[in-house]
Amino acid sequence: MQGYDKHAYELFAVTVDLAVLTVREGALHVLLVERGQQPYAGRWALPGGFLLPDESAETAARRELAEETGLGDVTGLHLGQLRTYSEPGRDPRMRVVSVAFTALLPDAPEPRGGGDAAQARWLPYDAAPPLAFDHGLILADARERVGAQLEHTCAATAFCPAAFTLGELQQVYEAVWGSTLDRANFRRKVLATPGFVEPAAGAARLTGGRGKPAALYRAGGATTLHPPLLRPSREGRSA
Amino acid sequence: MQGYDKHAYELFAVTVDLAVLTVREGALHVLLVERGQQPYAGRWALPGGFLLPDESAETAARRELAEETGLGDVTGLHLGQLRTYSEPGRDPRMRVVSVAFTALLPDAPEPRGGGDAAQARWLPYDAAPPLAFDHGLILADARERVGAQLEHTCAATAFCPAAFTLGELQQVYEAVWGSTLDRANFRRKVLATPGFVEPAAGAARLTGGRGKPAALYRAGGATTLHPPLLRPSREGRSA
C-alpha cells in the first residue's frame, strides 16, 4: 500500500455476505433468501449486500441483517468476520470482493423477506439446497468456524435466549457439532468455567413437557473458555 | 448480493497487507518497509499493495511478497488470511479496503527493498516502531492469530528450514508465545503427534557450538494437531 498513482490500481465492488445461524428445536438452522433475479434466479443464497461508501464491513453486515430480517438490535447478537472471498469469477456478472460474516441468533423470529429477495426463510442446515455463487463454500466455512468458536469461547450463549437451561445450551453444542455429549460432564464443565453462565433468578422451567423443571441461567461476563471445551475426536485418539 | 442496479453500489480500492513473520536467533521478526511518500512518509509499514483486476487476494499476496522480498516460490511458505480491515478513514487519502494476510517464512534472507518503498528490513517484533495506518493493529492481530495457530496446527514447521532440530522447533514456539517451555515435555508432545515431524536422513547437527549434536527432522504430512499443544495459561487455572 505504498503507491498512490491514480492509474496503478483498479476499483472493485465490495459486498458482505452473512451466514446467519440459529438453533431451533435442537437443529442448526441457517437464514437463506431466494433470489428474485438473474443470475441464479430462484436459487437460494446467503443474505447480504453492497458496502456503502461510509460504512465498515461490520456496519454493513448489521445493516443488511436488519434490512433482510427485521432484526435491528437483537440483544446478544454475535457477529464475527469469517473471511474474504475474492476469487475472480465467483460472480458471473462482475468482479465482486465479498467479506463474509457469521451471525449467531437466539431462537429465530421469522424473517420478513424484504428487499429484492423473493423470500427469506430459516432452513435446517442439513436440508439446505445448493446455493448460488460460492455461498455453499461460505456456509460450510461458517459452520466449521462456529464449531471451533464453541470450543474456545462463550459464543454458544449467543444462540440462547436471555434465560436458558443447561439442557438448551447443550443442544446448541450438539446441533453445531453434530455429536452427542454426556450431560453430566457437560454441566460440570460449564459450571466450572467462571463467567460462562450465571444463575438467573426466576422459577425453573419445563423443557420437554415432562421431567424435572430445569434451573435457569444467563450468559456470564467471560468471553473465552479456560480450559477449552473440546468436541469429541474427529478421529482416533493421539496414541 | 441480490441487486445489480448499476447505481446501487460504490466501488472501492482493495489492497492486501502482509504480516510476514520469521524466527531469527530465537526472536520473532517481522518484515517492514519504510514508506517513501506521503502519507506517513518515513514511517514503517507492512508490505502490501493493490489488488489487480484478475487476481484473488491470495494471488496478490504471493505476488507482493515476491516483489518486495524477492522470495518467489519459497518451499514451505505458509500464507493465511487474517481478516479484512474496512473502517472508513483508515487511509487518510481515500477509501481503501484491505485484506490482511499472515505469512510465515523459514530463516530469513535479507529482503531487497524493491518497489516504491525506501527500504525493506527484518525488525524484531518487540522493537518494532509505531507503524503507518492501522498496521500496528494488523500486526498485533497477526501475532495473536499465529500464536493460536501454533496450538492447533503444524504451522510452526513453516518457520523452520527443510531440516531442523527439535530445539529449533521449540524456539519457534517460545518466540511466538513469549514464554519458555519444558524441553522434555515438548519433545514428547511433538513426537507423539503422528505426522507432525518425521526423522530426516543425515548427520546430526550442532546448534550452539557446544553440546550433543541434535537429530534432524523434517515437516510431516499432518496439518492439524490432535491433541492440541496448548500454550501456558494466560491466567490462573480454571479452578
Next chain:
DNA sequence: CCAAAAGTGTTGCGCCTACACCCATGC
C-alpha cells in the same frame, strides 16, 4: 574435568470419560 545441549525416566496431580444413581414432574 567442566559447560552446554540433547535425550530419557519417573512421579504425582488433575481433568475428563464413562457410567450408575437419586430427584421431580406429567401422564
Next chain:
DNA sequence: GCATGGGTGTAGGCGCAACACTTTTGG
C-alpha cells in the same frame, strides 16, 4: 407406577507438568 428430563456421585485412565538423570560433544 412409569417415562422423561434434571441433577449428583464416583472409579479408572490418560495427559501433562515438574522435576532428576544420562549422554555426547567442545573447550
